[in-house]
Amino acid sequence: MIRLSPRAPDSGPVPRLGLTRLTIAASGLLALLIGVAFAVLMWAIADANSSTSARRASRSALVEAGNLEQLVLDLETGQRGFVITKREEFLEPWQRARREFPEQERRFTETATSPSQRRIAEQIRQGVDSLVNDYSVPLVEAVRRRDATASGLAATAEGKRRVDALRARFDQYTADERAELAAREDAAGSNARRAVIAAGAGLAATTALVAGFTVLQHRAVVRPVRGVAAAAGRLAGGDLGVRIAPSKVAEIGALGTSFNTMAASLQDSRRRIMESVEAVHRRTARDLHDGAQQRLVSLMIGLRLARELVPETEPAATELMDQSIAHAQEAIDELRELARGIYPLVLTVKGLEAAVRELASRCPVPTVVDSDLDRRIGGAVESNAYFVVAEAVTNAVKHAQASQIDISLELGEALRIRVADDGVGGVGAGAAGSGLTGLADRVAAFDGTLTIESPPGGGTTILARIPVP
Incomplete structure (x- = not known):
């Protein structure tokens, strides 16, 4: 306060x-x-x-x-x-x-x-x-x-x-x-x-x-004080990008400088936290790929080689080996899916558009991707934008009973994300679960906005706008 x-x-x-x-x-x-x-x-x-x-x-x-x-x-x-x-x-x-x-x-x-x-x-x-x-x-x-x-x-x-x-x-x-x-x-x-x-x-x-002097006094004192109050309200509401214009009055100018310094510090802290989380996810996914996954691959290769050495006259042994190979392959597949869910490698190497297209190719519901991205954007923004799309697609698959999902990515002064399905709709602010709440938190972390349009029987459209530095 x-x-x-x-x-x-x-x-x-x-x-x-x-x-x-x-x-x-x-x-x-x-x-x-x-x-x-x-x-x-x-x-x-x-x-x-x-x-x-x-x-x-x-x-x-x-x-x-x-x-x-x-x-x-x-x-x-x-x-x-x-x-x-x-x-x-x-x-x-x-x-x-x-x-x-x-x-x-x-x-x-x-x-x-x-x-x-x-x-x-x-x-x-x-x-x-x-x-x-x-x-x-x-x-x-x-x-x-x-x-x-x-x-x-x-x-x-x-x-x-x-x-x-x-x-x-x-x-x-x-x-x-x-x-x-x-x-x-x-x-x-x-x-x-x-x-x-x-x-x-x-x-x-x-x-x-x-x-004149009267208007000057009003603009230099009264309006800056109102601006400080409005900015403080927006800051309390989570808008860390709000700033106070400089004032010619020493006391209000000092207050505005302190306010701007505080807001900038909070904004930088939130950005660094998101970037740290993104770095941890990327490092964890890489460690899974280079560590446990490679060991499981080596184990499966060894099991297959050992299977070839077991004679067919030993049905119990061959059946046990086949089951072990199948279990190893299932573990590899699950580990790959886990690493992809934490942080997909394609997002680091090729960027947001390629990662979203790979996500669409793995979706059980037919998914169409329309993108005009012509350049890479900040790593933390790319990571959070990808997981916004992934969460929206997951919600559509689980709850929408949709036959098609459309994903649109547009890059201008801000990154605009649109995920629409032709499902049952009827998702309101009161009915939004933890998944959609997580979407709102991700977007808000980068001073973005999230809009949900979901008339009953008319499908659900999730619109996100994330400013791009």
Whole structure:
């Protein structure tokens, strides 16, 4: 709660500027304010154009880094399967990755956005080449020659060490690029806000000079106090994006600065929490994929090899082996579905549109996706937008009795999400369950809005609008 205390009496008289002198002074200040406002606006436009180009380059660098890292994972997965099974068909991802490495490395190094990033990119490229030429290819050739040392613990540990080192460098590269991107976006937003504040201050000063001392007093004192009260109400209602315009009165100006600082701190804290949650989900999904899932795959491969060694004259043993293989496959499928539900890999690699299309392809109800997304957006926004779509689709499948679901993604000044079904409808604010409440919370975390249209018998349409930095 913000409390306003009465101002302590001044110890002496406060010098005041007469109306005549105020008018004369305002005439000179008016021209100065207009010139400064235009200069700031021109500077803000130039800075915005420069920031847009830099952000586009950073997003391209992140995409190419993700593509190259995926190729490294495909190479390592194919190699591991071949080393374990000695079967050539497991080398298909390995061979495909080797074919695509030269072109992908070229794109990756060319999209580096700074000298430091180019140095890291070159280190990654050298590490990838070393992994392929100095380790992976000789290892595969040794396995083909039936060299017993190729499947030993030393060879496996060497491969894990190399891949872990590469992934650490990829993580450093991605983290540095995201930090640079965030810094550019913060600087651009700060510059834009300063430009808007400067233009607003110039307009307010012009109006005050024309209206006279009485109107000036009203605008400088009464209306700012009302604005503080309204902003406080919006802040209490969850709108952390509300800000108070600067005031010429010292006390109200200090209050507005404190209010804006508090609101900005709360907004940044909420954004960091969402980004931390998104990072934890991504890391958890990756750990499941690289850890338990890979061990289950190795277990199933071993069971299948063991099954081939059991003679058909032992029906009890073969039946037990078949059941174990089936259970292992079910566990792998369930683990993959769990990892996909926590954070789908395609969302990190290819973005929101590809992840939504994959979600639609797995939906038991026919689902159509219409999207005009032509660029990547912030990772936290993408993640939460994806889970908004996923929750809406899940609700439609479970409760709507629908025969078709339509998903629309539009990107302008904000990301607009529309999920509509032709089901029974009749979902109102009072009937919305925890699923739809979770949707509202996700959207509100990014200062967005959620609307539900669900007339009885007319299907349900969920509309979400999320501002995009």
